[in-house]
Amino acid sequence: RKEVEQDPGPFNVPEGATVAFNCTYSNSASQSFFWYRQDCRKEPKLLMSVYSSGNEDGRFTAQLNRASQYISLLIRDSKLSDSATYLCVVNTGSYIPTFGRGTSLIVHP
Amino acid sequence: GAGVSQSPSNKVTEKGKDVELRCDPISGHTALYWYRQRLGQGLEFLIYFQGNSAPDKSGLPSDRFSAERTGESVSTLTIQRTQQEDSAVYLCASSRDPLAGGEQFFGPGTRLTVL
Numbered sequence: 044r045k046e047v048e049q050d051p052g053p054f055n056v057p058e059g060a061t062v063a064f065n066c067t068y069s070n071s072a073s074q075s076f077f078w079y080r081q082d083c084r085k086e087p088k089l090l091m092s093v094y095s096s097g098n099e100d101g102r103f104t105a106q107l108n109r110a111s112q113y114i115s116l117l118i119r120d121s122k123l124s125d126s127a128t129y130l131c132v133v134n135t136g137s138y139i140p141t142f143g144r145g146t147s148l149i150v151h152p
Numbered sequence: 153g154a155g156v157s158q159s160p161s162n163k164v165t166e167k168g169k170d171v172e173l174r175c176d177p178i179s180g181h182t183a184l185y186w187y188r189q190r191l192g193q194g195l196e197f198l199i200y201f202q203g204n205s206a207p208d209k210s211g212l213p214s215d216r217f218s219a220e221r222t223g224e225s226v227s228t229l230t231i232q233r234t235q236q237e238d239s240a241v242y243l244c245a246s247s248r249d250p251l252a253g254g255e256q257f258f259g260p261g262t263r264l265t266v267l
Contacts, residue, residue, distance in 0.1 A: 077255065086243055086258035087195070130195075138183060139208060140256070144194035 046070060046141045047133050053147035060121045064146045066131030067113045076107055076114045079130040081145065087130055090116075121150045154178065156259035158244050164265045165234055173229040173262045177246030184227050185256060186219060187243040195243065201227060234266045 048067045056062050068076075076093035091098065093105040093114050104117040114133075118125055131143035157176045165171050177184050186198040197211040201221045212218070216234075221227040231238055241263050245256035 086260050088258065089255060092255070138202065139185075139197060139200055142195045142197075 047143040049143040049146045053149050055149045061119045063117045065113050065115050068133045070135050072135050073133045074136045075134045077132040078116050081128045123150050126150045158259035158262050162263045170232045175227045175244030181246035181248050183247040185245045188240045190240045236266050239266045
């Protein structure tokens with residue numbers, strides 16, 4: 044089993060839709076969790092951290108489920124500009140985080 | 153403030169040549185990472201620096217790859233005798249607090265093409 048797994052997609056949704064991605068991790072000792080966004084032919088950029096209590100930033104909501112060992116990202120009211128690859132990142136407290144391979148989102152008019 | 157910078161942005165080389173890729177991290181960031189990303193693939197960890205030391209070189213794919221960091225600042229990734237399979241985007245990232253784990257800031261990458 045891979046350390047961090049994501050559905051590669053693509054998720055193809057119309058503007059205004061709500062879409063959710065999950066990311067599962069195998070190491071129960073994982074301590075910190077993040078979502079990054081990577082646009083086509085660009086570098087990854089931090090989208091948001093994922094806190095135990097869940098957190099929201101505008102149209103984006105991230106949640107952590109430690110019992111089932113997954114994190115989720117919910118995007119409401121999708122915009123064309125949300126089209127990108129979303130990378131899940133998990134860290135066990137070491138210096139080297141583990142990146143998932145990403146989930147591709149395509150928002151169409 | 154200034155972000156992570158990398159140079160060159162693009163590099164085309166012939167098979168068998170050596171190349172050097174440079175990374176300038178954010179000032180004050182003690183941790184520096186190198187990754188490789190092949191077209192349509194995920195990030196592949198290469199090497200990590202804490203200060204000028206590289207405690208984890210496990211990701212370097214072969215002994216043709218080496219890296220160094222000086223002054224707790226700039227880092228250079230060197231690929232000797234390049235092969236076509238080395239073609240990829242090489243990304244550098246830095247982090248202020250390594251134990252903060254995943255909060256990394258990436259440079260724009262160097263796109264390497266080996267002919």
